[in-house]
Amino acid sequence: MELALFLSVGAIAILGAVGVVTLRNAVHSALSLITNMVALAVLFLMLNAQFVAIVQIIVYAGAVMVLFLFVIMLLGEKAQESRERLPGQRVFAIALGALLLAEIIYVAQPNLLPGLPGKATTDMVAQGGNVQLVGRLLLSDYVFPFELTSVLLLVAIVGAVVLAKRKL
Amino acid sequence: MDFVVPTVDLGSIAPALLVLATALLVLVGELFTAPGRKGALAVLALLGVAGATAKSFLLWGQSETAFGGMVALDNYGLFFGLIFLIALGMTVLLSVRYLDQMDMDHGEYYVLLLLATFGMMLMASGTDLIVIFLGLEILSLSLYVLAGFARTDLRAQEAALKYFLLGAFSSGFLLYGAALTYAATGTTNLARIVGFLAQAGVAGNPLLWIAVGLLMVGFGFKVATVPFQMWVPDVYQGAPTPVTAFMSVGAKAAGFAGFLRVFLYAFPALSVDWTWLLAALAVLTMTLGNVVAIAQGDIKRMLAYSSIAHAGYLLVAMASNSQAGVSAVLFYLVAYAFTNLGAFAVVVYLARQGQEALELSDYAGLGSRAPLVALAMTTFMVSLAGVPPTAGFVAKFYLFGAAVEAGLVWLAVIGVLNSVISAYYYLRLIVIMYMREPSALLALAESTVGAIFKI
Known part of the structure; x- marks a missing residue:
């Protein structure tokens, strides 16, 4: 059951990703990116990471994609046609992509790269709830x-105003 | 999981908090200052710098960790903090007239400088990969905007965009390295990483090597080592000159602060593997920086490549992986901060309304036009080249001394040879200032420089 679910969701994710780069129409590309992101959210769910799954949908499939679509609609469909290519770019891209794929397949062998399990066990997640655990960690250990991220956001706000405001 | 309220010890990061508070004050103060009178905000920023400096001296010698081991209060962090504060203070002083001349006198400039310094101080005192990363992001984000602060200038736009794209990419490497460190050791806290590696050893944990490699790429980008240096010349050239000065000193020192803390403190168990990598990076960085600097006709580009070369010298000391190496890096960064800021100060000083003296030929005859400025520039160039009796010489002496002590004699020799190469372009500027009339024939100066170089 789990394997079948993983294979089908994984296939959808890959199809979505292929669609992003092959589809000609930019809006279609954006839509298949959403497919990919939702499929990834399902994969997160299967890993017991409900919080990450929801965040993936809200932030990526939701907010980021709306922004993407805004930009595409504003620019119009033809605007992004770009003939500029480095010579031999396609060959290099395919070769390096194949190399990376080979590396990932090699590394994905079981027990080649053993990692450590985190502090939160599945039991704890089942008892306390995923979001609660993340929330507790955020307000205790981390x-x-x-708090530093709030400073980071402040920098981003000031920076956006400086760069975008017509008259400072 | 029990909810443990962490110790909130604001006192141990007081200097950084003072800088942050000043940034917020300046941000609000910007509302109440009329256009053309933003100099008052610079004064406010300088007061904040003075306060943070005083607080740093008061805290000197104390040693403790705060926020559950997220940050440390130690002399290492405080010393770097002082370097950043020096860089910030001098940059603010350089900026007041410059901003006015270039018609971009906005208070947000000082806010971003202060916030960048806050990020730097966190990088130096952070003892957790997450804090170091966040400090780096606060610093980088501020610098991306500052690089493009001259918003209508095409070159500044290119600088900002290039810096942003490559910087975001490199942050990704650093974050990935931190994530894999977490996967391999179960923690992002540097002290606990040390504890874990002491207990479990490094064998049978190949993720560690990937993690260390990615961290090296991430930090390498920030301190601009070859082959991660492509952004430096364009960004240094396009950014406003005081910002370039700030970047070349502050951001570089901050990068090394994080680099040293993570590698020498948390990963000595892997030092057999990363020391030779750092040595190789050092050789590449020094050589490429110095050789390409010779061909530059724009002084900001020349100083950009020279700053790449200096990152190479610092890597030499880092590769020696010793306490002497750390001390050498700290001393070198102080000497480098003053000389490099000084050199940029001269460039800023010579700027006129809406126009800067950036070509090397603009400096022809400066020795007779403005003898004091030329003398100052000469001192800075001589010090950057590392000629006795300047600070640059003593600093280089310690750097290469640390390498020799660690048995890396060949690396020290390459470093010294590189210093000789660097003397060519540093002395060329001096020759141009004193021996060339404005718009004199090029050939004469070239042959003079050639003769000096042969000696």
């Missing part, structure tokens, strides 16, 4: 980095 409260300092959590």
Whole structure:
């Protein structure tokens, strides 16, 4: 059951990814990117990472994609046609892509790269709930980095205003 | 999982918090200052720098960790903090007139400088990969915007975009390295990584090598080592000159602060593998930086390549992986901060309304036009080249001394040879300033320089 689900969702994700780069119409590309992201969210669900799955849908499939579509609609369909290519780019891309794929397949062998399990076990997740665990960690162990991200957002706001405002 | 409220010890990061508070004050103060009077904000920023410096001196000698081991208060972090504050203070001083001349006198400039410094200080005092990463991001994001602060200038736009794209890419490497470190050791805390590696050893944990490699790429980008240096010349050239000065000193020092802390403190168990890699990077970085700098006709590009070369010298000391190496890096960065900021200060000083003196030929005859400025520039160039009795010489002496002590004699020899190459372009500027009339024939100066180079 799990294997069948994984294979079908994985296939959808890959199809979506292929669609992003092969489809001619930019809006179609964006739509297949959403397919890919939703499929990834399902994969996260299967890994017991409900929180990440929901965030994936809200942030990526939701907010980021809306922005993408905005830009595509604003620019119009023809605007992104670009003939500029480095000579031999396609050959290099295919060769390097194949190399990367071979590396990933090699590395994905079981037990070649053993990692450590994290602190939160499946039991804890089942008991306390995924979001609660993340929330507790954010406000206890990781409260300092959590507060730092607010400074980071402040920098982003100031930066966006500086670069985009017509008259400072 | 129990909810443990972490110790909140704001006192141990007080200097950084003072800088952050100043940034917020300047941000609000910007609302209440009329256009053309933004110099008042610079004064406010300088007060913040003075406060943070004083606080750093008060904290000197203390040693503790705060926020559950996320940051440390130690002399290492404080020393780097002082370097950043020096860079910030001098950059603010350089900027007031420059911003006015270039018609971009906006208070946000000082806000971003202060926030960037806040990020740098976190990078230096962070003892957790997440904090170091966030510090780096705060620093980088501010610098991306500052690089494009001259918004209507095409070159500044190119600089900002190029810096942003490549910087975001390199941040990805660093973050991936941190994630794999977590996968391999179960923690992102540097102290706990040390503990884990001491207990479990490094054998049978190949993820560690991938993690260390990715971290090296990420930091290598930030301190601009070859082959991750492509962005440096264009960004340094396109950014406003005081920002370039700030980047070349502050951001480089911050990169090394994180680099040293992570590698020498957390991963000494893998040092057999990364020392020779760093040595190789050092050779490449020094040589490419110095050789390409010779061919530059634009002073900001020349200083950009020279800053790449200096990153190479610093890597030499880092490759020696010793306490002496760390001390040498710290001392070198102080000497480098003053001389490089000084050199950029001269460039800023010579700028006129809406126009800068950037071509090397603009400096012809400076020795007679403005003897004091030329003398200052000469001192800075001589120090950057590392000629005794300047600070640059002493600093290089310590750097290469650390390498020799660690048994890397060949690396020190290459470093010294590179210093000789660098003397060519540093001294060329001096020759241009003193021995060439404005618009004099090129051939004369070239032959003089050639003669010096042969000696």
